Amino acid sequence: MTLLPTLQARFRQALAPLTENPEPWLEMIRRAQDDRFGDYQANFAMALGKQLDKKPHELAAEVVARLDVADICHPPEVAGPGFINLRIKDEWLVARLTAALNDPRLGIETTVRPRVFVVDFSGPNVAKPMHVGHIRSTVIGDALCRILRFIGHTVISDNHIGDWGTQFGMIIYGYKHFRDENTYRTRPVVELARLYRLVRQLTDYFDAKEKLPELQQRYGEKQDELNAQTIAATPQQGRKVDKKLREAVQKLEKAVKEAVDEIASADKKIAEVDSSPALAQLAAEHPDIKRSGQAETAKLHAGDAENYRYWQEFMPYCLDDIERLYRRLYVHFDHTLGESFYRSMLADVVEELQRRGIARESQGAVCVFLEGHPAPMIVRKQDGAYLYASTDLATIRYRVERWKLDAILYVVDHRQSLHFQQLFAAARLLGNDKLELQHVNFGTVLGKDGRPFKTRAGDTVGLEGLLDEAILRAARIVAANDDAKPDGAELSPEQRACVAETVGIGALKYADLSQNRTSDYEFDYDKMLAMNGNTATYMQYAYARVRNIFAKGDIDVEQLRGSGAAIALSSPAERALGLELLRLGDALNATVVDYRPNHLTAYLFDVANSFSSFYERCSVLKAETPELRNSRLLLCDLTARTILKGLELLGIGAEEKM
RNA sequence: GCGCCUGUAGCUCAGGGGAUAGAGCAACGGUUUCCUAAACCGUAGGUCACAGGUUCGAAUCCUGUCAGGCGUACCA
Incomplete structure (x- = not known):
């Protein structure tokens, strides 16, 4: 215990x-x-x-x-x-530390109440390039899987990818009309992504053109209203301005500002196409592209042979592409059952909802009306199409039937919390009352301006580029530090590359994990890739320093552990480190209670901190006596293993030398 | 309009009923004949948005106000 x-x-x-x-x-x-x-x-x-x-x-x-x-x-x-x-008492600490040292699990027992979890995370839309917003779900979800598993639960990780949505219609339309055969043959995913962006851009163009007059009219109305109210709200002698009037003016000012922003955004989309002769020509040739794209999606869903063939052809490329990214992040899924997997079950789910009186028709759509929710959850659209609410219900049903489940964790952006409230309520109406359904929500990724990162267009940072940049920055630091070593550089080019990768990816992941997931997240290249302070690098560095002691002293750890050498906590720094090393289990428990990995990162930071102080004050290899030396070596061994295990549970690696 | 979330040091954030509110970055000052200075030690920096309330005790819970974000019938 x-x-x-x-x-x-x-x-x-x-x-x-x-x-x-x-x-x-x-x-x-x-x-x-x-x-x-x-x-x-x-x-x-x-x-x-x-x-x-x-x-x-x-x-x-x-x-x-x-x-x-x-x-x-x-x-x-x-x-x-x-x-x-x-x-x-020190004796008790020593006894526990000794027990931890001789245990591959570092003294952490498995839970007495093992449960079966499905963790649903990452869930990107295939064929749409991933951006920074996707990394949070991936990294947090993966860490939770690892931690729950280590504690002794059964964990099934499932990547519920968006592989059946509207983007495929756009890609199919693009493929039919704009494809570059050469690029498609050599680099299919690049070409598909280009086609998606192109069709999206043209669709947005017509969308913006269509909406612009309405936006301008609204702007005009609001501006007029504002002018009128402002005059009324101007304080005159001997009269206080009515509070309500002042509020109304503020609201109008906000509305006007919003209208201005929307017009600017629409203008931008229009200008992008108009200013490019090539794009303008495509737009002229495809005036109906928005509807046509939607029609391609509808055909796909209706079982159209040609479009289904395209879908089958594109999917492996898309899956390979996201798989490559997961490999770079050392993230693994037990299952990748995307939306398409459930397509044949949707009608049945909706039928069941209706049959059991949980859903009914309203304005042509099939809806679940839930207590406390002004708007219903729509499970089938007027046109007969299904939506993510239907898919998610089908997914719950499938998971419950296939695995004997205790809990499903959805690691998803907090903006979808209403959806999950409704989904969970509906799932309970369907009889899943013992199932724990958790929206493990996390904050939005914000831009430098404090506003949410936009999913389309704009200056979104691609995920692949972000990883490259992280590794590049790490490589520079690795090289600089290695060159600056007192006895000259120690690392081969291969080792340097390896360290740069571990450090770069670790920094990236740690940035997401170390923060309370419920807060919004201000995206900042420098902060995300920072390698000083409370970052994975600090832990990795501490680990490398410990390992270096063993290398320098030519110590055989296994032999040391079996030698009967004893730990003695002979100074405050040693005692503080020892006490810290015994808290891993508490940190893991705290993490699991509210599914927040930042408890674990905070703990690891404490350990690394205690170790750094210890390292500064207590010489290990040159300790005064052989007993003290052995005792400190044992503390070092447990420190290294604790840090390594902690990082591993976060999905982060560490190197022997750096 | 309604609902959810947020407001803590110059910046980015921990802490979410307990003793004197913490960290990283940035600033300032120290520490390399000694196992990796990617480190360590120190200084400075706070009306925990504001106002009430509950409590022996409130950054933390409740109410209100202000500011911001998100969501709100057929996108995911």
């Missing part, structure tokens, strides 16, 4: 005579935030005292008297209003 649960178990016994349900009070045992107070502290006495009508200080003393922790802690102290401060 890891540290905190062990303490909680002891307190549970001590509290049993005082309260029926000690669990909430046990949650109030935590790491002391100040070393002066000890290592851990229990903060429940004040609140529990209130409930039991006892003086907190006396209650704390009573609990301490009953508490049996003599083997773990020094005698607990009651401080302040009733804090119980605990200082762990």
Whole structure:
């Protein structure tokens, strides 16, 4: 059992005579935030005292008297209003550290309640180039899979790719009319992506042209209204401006600004085509491209042989392409069951919903009306087409039937939270009441201006380019540092390339993982690829330093572990490191409670920090005595393995030398 | 209009009932005869948006205000 649960178990016994349900009070045992107070502290006495009508200080003393922790802690102290401060005995720390050292799992037991999870993440639209927004789901989802698995759960990772959507109609239309046979044969994905962008651009062009007059009219109306209101709202002598009027003016100003932005965006799309003779000509030749593209999608869905053949032809290329990206990110999926996989089940799902009275027809569409939701969830459109709500319901049904599931985690942008609320509610109406359905939501990727990154057009950063850039930057730093080593460079060109890749990709992933996923995320090249401070590089560097000690000292780790050498925590830095090393299990538990990997990154940062301080103060190879040297070597060994395991659980690698 | 989310150091963010609010970056100042200075140590920097409330105790919970983001009947 890891540290905190062990303490909680002891307190549970001590509290049993005082309260029926000690669990909430046990949650109030935590790491002391100040070393002066000890290592851990229990903060429940004040609140529990209130409930039991006892003086907190006396209650704390009573609990301490009953508490049996003599083997773990020094005698607990009651401080302040009733804090119980605990200082762990070194002997106990040493015993736990020794146990961790001799355990491939570093002392982490598997869960006593294993569950079966499906983690649904990444889910890109194929044939549409991925951008930075997609990396968050991929990286967080992958880390959660690894962590849940390590804890002992059964995890099925499933990439629910968008492979049946409107983009295929555009690509098919593009393929039929604009394809460059040569490029398609040599680099099919590049050509398909170009075709998608081209058709999208022309479609947007006509869209913008169509909408522009309406936008301009709205702008005019709002502007007129604003002018009128502004005059009315201008303060005159002896009269205060009505608050409502002032608010109305503010709203109008906002509306006008929005209209201006939309017009500018439409103008831009129009200008892009008009200013290019080639594009302008294509636009002239394909005035109906928007509807035609949609028609191609509809034909595909209706089973048109030709379009289905195209779809079958394009898919392997598209899948290869995204697979290549996943390989670069060391991300693996057990299944890639995209939207298309469920296409034959949609009619049945909708039929079941209707038959069971969960869905009904409204304005020609089939809708699920849910309590507390003003708008229904539409599961079949007026034109008979299905949408992602239908697919997602079919997917739940399929997953539940195929795997005996306890939970599905959807690692998806928080903008879809309404969809998931409705989806989960509908799934429960269908009888999935024991299934845990979690929207593991995360914040939007924002641009430098603080506004969301746009999915189409604009200056989106392609994912592939981002990876290249990360590795390139890392390579520069690797080379500079290697060259600057006191005894000259140590790394071969191959090693340098390898380190650059590990460091670059690690930095990229860590940037996403180290942040509380629920916050929005300001995309910043420099920050994302930063390799100083709280970054994966810091941990990787600490790891390389430890490993270098073993290399320099020509130490056989296996032999050392079996040698009977003992850990002794002879200085504050060693003790602090030792205590930190025992907290891995607590960090993993915290991560799993709310599915937030940033608990684990914070922990690893603490470990690396403690190690760096230790490294600075405690010489290992030149320790005063052989016993001390061995003890420190053991601490180093456990540090290295803890960091390596932690990074591995985040999907990040580490190198022996860097 | 309604719903959800956010507001913490110059910047990017942790902390989400407990003791004196933390980190990274940026700034300033120190540390390489010694296992990798991608490091370490220190200084400075805060009305935790604002106002009320609940509590022994509030950055944290509740209410309101302000500011921003997202979503809101046939896109995903």
